[in-house]
Amino acid sequence: MMGTDAELDAAGIGGAPLRAAYAHCRELHARHGRSYYLATRVLPPARRPAIHALYGFARWVDDIVDAPGPADTPAGGRRLIDAVEADLAAALAGAPAERPVVRAVADCALRYDIDPPLFSAFLASMRMDLDVAGYADYAALRGYMYGSAAVIGLQVLPVLGTSVPRAEAAPHAAALGEAFQLTNFLRDVAEDLDRGRVYLPADVLAAHGADRGLLAHCRRTGDQDPRVRAAFAELARINRDVYRRAEPGIAMLHPVSRPCVATALRLYRGILDRIEAADYDVWTRRHSVPRARRAGMALPALGRALTARLLSP
Template sequence: MPSPGQAELDAAGITDPALRAAYASCRELNARHGRTYFLATRLLPRARRPAVHALYGFARYADEIVDDLGDQRPPAEKAARLDDLSAELERALAGGPSDRAVLTALADTARRYDIDGRHFTAFMASMRMDTHVTGYATFDDLGVYVHGSAAVIGLQMLPILGTSVPRAEAEGPAAALGVAFQITNFLRDIGEDLDRGRLYLPAEELAAFGVDRDLLTWCRHTRRPDRRVRRALAHLVAHTRAVYRRAAPGVAMLEPVSRACIACAFRLYRGILDEIEAADYHVLHRRVSVPARTRAAVALPGMLRAVVARARS
């Protein structure tokens, strides 16, 4: 009996051994690092899962070049490594060979689903920003970064998920959902990002509550709550919930067989905001997560809806 990963590759019609190995590598990255995302992916039809693993695997691979805390290389060297990855990505998307499994799988996915190469270019531009940009003054400034790091991920996913409306109509909500996920990550990972020397939350929004980088760093190191930080994070959580509301109509715009997957990811990622609130915004010294029992409570009904949708299709 084939393993779940092998069954997915069989369903997708991926038979070449080298290509199967490349996709398997991406799946392993998704399973190891993207627990919420991987769980949601299990609600997709098997044939579509390898493509999602390829997108995640590539994004994770590029992100680790920038954010590996054990890698003390200077920013210029990390930028050079990203440039090498970009050049190899361009060759792979053009049909050339690659020694990197994530690029082999990504290029195959891009060809199978006709994903616009500009989305990958924008993603790599944002990854380069992480090598030299350490903060953002306003949400407009941050928007340049999150377009490439998050909005385009939603746009890459659309051809794989399929839409029940013209794709252009679904692109706005898809991009908004990517942004909502990303800002949720910024709020959850604020302490870890400070350790890397970066602060993604806009300085202008924080300053309105008397908060700056020094205060956040002090709170992380002392593990002491601060009323000003609490109010600032409450404001940013409310802002992020508004982004989720803009993204919500997009779920119904997807093909029925894909809706359960994205609805699950939507609820679980938005649930991280609930956990931040439940911790009274005292999250600088620890990383909150959605409890396993909550993930199961969301995923199991989603699995039933996914099965029914597949049967109907």
């Protein structure tokens, strides 16, 4: 596998501080985003650092909100996010970034002409995590997911490239970000409860006789309550519909990027498969695609990617 320096050389990224910033983002991606990271390995080397920067920035800000430290209070978290936003705005205007992750993502945004409001929308959703503990319905949750997930799909689209006008592919890219996050919400409901949050629409839970209190009971006891399972089954159906909306966008990407995104979709939908196969038991285990199966998905995609690179003008 190609190392960090070779990828940075292929991308034309020079200067020790900037290369170190990109390398840090790559490490964040490898450590925290196993499915995304594996799919990224299928991309041409020159495109990988930008994806690492975008993922690393998103993960780093998410950790500001969730990890113990200066953001332990909503006010402290808002101050940190405000400082990150100011640093990013200055870097996009040409000033040196104070923070390495910001340095990398600003360079990425400038290289690929990524719309700055997409970063503002992401940071707005991260601020919501400091104050909002639940969502009344799917429409409210989608408002949050636009900034936390859909914009990530829109940010990576210029890096991946398209074979159609970008505006035509954009709704599918946004849907894919949303689909990935819905799968995360189902898989990580126990961890989110521990942080005082529920990312499942209250009206869908209520339609099956479930609520936040019942989820908390399941978290404490590991109980497989049939009302919760029924609500989760409905949310899984919603999630699969979003994957179906996203999938046509793969054919709209540049040929060299299609195997990467197809692999990411299969890997993440595979997590949803495992949740369903476990009868929605998200209380006693954290679901993931086994390593051997991940490799089995990635290797054919790598072959398709290499073929696409050879045929691409």
